[in-house]
Amino acid sequence: MIELSVVVPVLNEADNIPALVQEIRTALEGRLAYEIVYVNDGSTDRTPEVLAGLCRDLPNFRALHHDKRSGQSAAVRSGVKAAHGAWIATLDGDGQNDPADIPKLWAKMQDLGGGAVMIAGWRTQRKDVWSKRIASRLANRIRVALLRDETPDTGCGIKLFPRAEFLEFPYFNHYHRYLAALMKRQGGKVVSVPVNHRPRGAGKSNYGNLDRALVGISDLFGVAWLQRRGSIPRVREEA
Template identity: 60%
Template sequence: MNATPQLSIVVPVFDEEGNIAALVQEIVAALRGRLVFEIVIVDDASRDGTAAILAALKAQVPELRPLRHARNAGQSAAIHTGVRAARAAWIATLDGDGQNDPADLPGLLAARDAAAPDVKLFAGWRVQRRDTASKRWASKLANGIRRRMLRDDTPDTGCGIKLFERAVFLALPRFDHMHRYLPALFQREGWKTVSVPVNHRPRGAGVSKYGNLQRAWVGLADLRGVAWLIRRNRRADVEEI
């Protein structure tokens, strides 16, 4: 691709050989002909056939730019790698398991185009979750605690489909699992965020890489850290003399 893309879709993947080809084709179907885009998929050192599938897809899909970590670094690191490599000013993210629907991307773009210029993040909101009952319950509890602690007025920060401005993201403090707290972090920088209802689907193949207890344990530590970042933040309006 020679033209500078108007949108970069960043997808972190780890052991998603059963989902990635269909996801790429769905992204192409949702966006080709609407705008110039690129698909930056970051393989976080998968142990299955994900890398081979991406290599084959690259020959078929000119918009695709697959990258690969030499060792597993986690989802937030993979997203950061993709955003840093992206060429567009705006980024859309999707999870690699196929549960996010690429058909929602035009809706997020429409919400951006209709919003005020100080809205820099459009977060997907899974109104009807397609997960197990235990996972839905754990997510509801975690979201309630997070909203009370961070006051980010966001019903669903765990949804992988988001649209945001690249420059703002790259200016955020970087830490593991930061992708779960993007609304609060964007608001910390003085920007507004909006939640947009999106579709949610059952996982097509493979298994989740996180258990409920693992999410809860890590989430408690992260919440305290993000709350500290918000309390310690000092911003100053600047004017030219």
């Protein structure tokens, strides 16, 4: 039985895929039963061919393909819906998240007893360009002030959470940036853990600072509206 599904959304990341997959395998092999689920979000480079080769070579590797670019949130959602594991770990496909941190997140989850808990990565020493770091820091402050999700780095791609809880989140584009707030809205717990952060391996980012800011403003107020409409109660059946 698969315990953990590692979901990785990718868009034109052909040169980063093989090394990251090997790192995931190195981090998890022999520790727990896992699978790797890559979601190709309409890539126009060699990403489909690279994923096809890995599907042939690795028994616990799966690849999903969007017929057109639909965004990172849609790719994460597709991967989680198709996953076989009860727990999901997400990673960005550019290699900046370190798969070696997944066992740390898994151990923290077990220490907390599992349940409705999200373990969120916290990039305490980011390796991005200065403009991206400043934009993210400002966005985090605004988000925390408005949503009070008490998460210092909601934009970090490495997270661990229960599949069943995720599938209860209301879906909207770009909601991958608000998973912590959505988990807390459902009565769950969010714990941030410092993780390693690395320079991008190859290629270039698919999103700029302006892009993030423009789509983030309406989303931020939308999530705040969801919070005001009331939280979701936890349900316990009498034994």
